[in-house]
Amino acid sequence: MSIPTGQKALLLPSKQGEFVVDTVDVPNPDAGEVLVRIEAASLSHLELLMQRTGIYITSYPAILGLDAAGVVVAVGDEVENVSLGDRVLFVANFNLANRFAAQQQYAVMKANLTSKIPPNITFDEAATLPCNLTTAVNGLYSSVAFVAGGIQRGGANLTPFWKEGGRGKYAAQPIVILGGSSSVGQYAIQLARISGFSPIITTASPKNADFVTSFGATHVLDRNLSREVLIAKIREITSQPVHLVYDAVSFPETQNVAYDILAPGGTLIVVPTYS
Numbered sequence: 431m432s433i434p435t436g437q438k439a440l441l442l443p444s445k446q447g448e449f450v451v452d453t454v455d456v457p458n459p460d461a462g463e464v465l466v467r468i469e470a471a472s473l474s475h476l477e478l479l480m481q482r483t484g485i486y487i488t489s490y491p492a493i494l495g496l497d498a499a500g501v502v503v504a505v506g507d508e509v510e511n512v513s514l515g516d517r518v519l520f521v522a523n524f525n526l527a528n529r530f531a532a533q534q535q536y537a538v539m540k541a542n543l544t545s546k547i548p549p550n551i552t553f554d555e556a557a558t559l560p561c562n563l564t565t566a567v568n569g570l571y572s573s574v575a576f577v578a579g580g581i582q583r584g585g586a587n588l589t590p591f592w593k594e595g596g597r598g599k600y601a602a603q604p605i606v607i608l609g610g611s612s613s614v615g616q617y618a619i620q621l622a623r624i625s626g627f628s629p630i631i632t633t634a635s636p637k638n639a640d641f642v643t644s645f646g647a648t649h650v651l652d653r654n655l656s657r658e659v660l661i662a663k664i665r666e667i668t669s670q671p672v673h674l675v676y677d678a679v680s681f682p683e684t685q686n687v688a689y690d691i692l693a694p695g696g697t698l699i700v701v702p703t704y705s
């Protein structure tokens with residue numbers, strides 16, 4: 431495959447500056463890395479916050495871009511899991527260096543942190559998956575409280591469904607997922623279903639009720655209901671204590687509902703809000 435030496439990138443030239451398209455070198459993959467021709471990348475809430483405030487950016491010009499999907503066009507030494515021409519998606523490590531960022535035509539990535547894209551998924555669809563899915567997965571299954579940007583983070587430490595005994599382990603236990611039609615909420619519902627939770631109670635706009643039910647929600651409540659009515663309706667659906675709430679949007683109003691419905695000693699998962 432012919433690879434150019436220069437490429438277009440979306441650059442942030444200075445702190446709180448405006449994004450500009452400019453030309454930068456195409457990076458080379460080191461051992462264990464692949465070079466990916468980026469076909470689709472997202473610009474998320476986080477990156478807009480980074481542009482607005484400079485948070486997490488250590489040097490300029492900076493290239494951002496976390497969600498990436500594309501084609502492997504060069505393979506470094508010691509790479510075994512992917513080959514030239516493979517379609518892959520990944521969470522780009524743009525915080526490490528510009529060569530890893532997704533908002534450019536070519537980026538390098540550690541090969542063992544890429545996933546192959548099934549043939550029935552387009553690049554655009556694939557690029558919506560990495561951060562949304564990993565946020566949902568980390569919230570539910572991560573045990574490690576790690577520090578990122580000075581903030582300690584961790585997850586609910588559930589047994590993941592991909593480990594022995596994990597699939598269906600939480601059968602007959604209720605979960606409440608606030609914001610089930612959001613990008614993170616959609617994945618949280620699907621993961622909760624695989625882990626066995628029942629009922630899976632979520633909130634969304636009525637127009638999205640069929641949508642969230644289609645992939646696993648068992649009960650959908652109008653997210654515009656008052657806090658008191660939402661809590662009463664959740665208690666009508668399940669008389670069991672709710673030990674796990676995933677607030678996938680984490681607005682003040684949803685966090686208040688979450689706290690009120692949570693059983694003593696329960697776990698509330700929140701997402702960092704960047705808007």
Ligand SMILES: NC(=O)c1ccc[n+]([C@@H]2O[C@H](COP(=O)([O-])OP(=O)(O)OC[C@H]3O[C@@H](n4cnc5c(N)ncnc54)[C@H](OP(=O)(O)O)[C@@H]3O)[C@@H](O)[C@H]2O)c1
Pocket residue numbers: 475476561562563565608609610611612613614615633634635636638653678679680681683684701702703704705
């Ligand atoms: N996406 C990620 O990877 C990620 C990672 C970390 C943190 N976050 C944070 O998570 C939050 C959500 O991000 P997202 O990308 O998942 O958002 P999104 O896909 O843009 O979600 C928007 C949806 O959230 C729903 N929503 C809004 N207010 C709600 C409320 N009060 N109650 C219930 N649902 C409500 C609405 O659903 P209806 O249309 O049904 O009303 C709306 O369509 C943001 O604050 C973001 O910064 C996201």
